[in-house]
Amino acid sequence: MVTLHRGAKWKIAVYAEQNHALPHFHIECPEHRSSVTIEGLSEIAGGVPKGVLKEALAWAAAHQDELRATWKELNP
Template identity: 50%
Template structure:
């Protein structure tokens, strides 16, 4: 959905659990809850995670809509 060095944000279909997005970088990956912007699982450097969550905080509605679309939820 969005890419900014050194990370990207992705939302995948056929995913499970609470609505979330993935933050991925070179050699690391984590999942973050869309509603709370809390780390669910994984690891990211603090600067990368802070930057990605900053972007996500401005796009929560878009992230949730994409998660619902890809995971067939209303």
């Protein structure tokens, strides 16, 4: 697992696992977790509070190349 960014109460992480679904990252906060596609920035599982989602997606939109590269490195 690589944490790419930490917000005030949330973080964005990419995991390395066998049989991973399509390229995605996780938004994690104390009691919530969401999986979001890298290409479309759409939630595919879970859910985080709307304010967290808005902040995290803004960061992700500006860092999609970094997310893609990290995904490819961890999930060759």
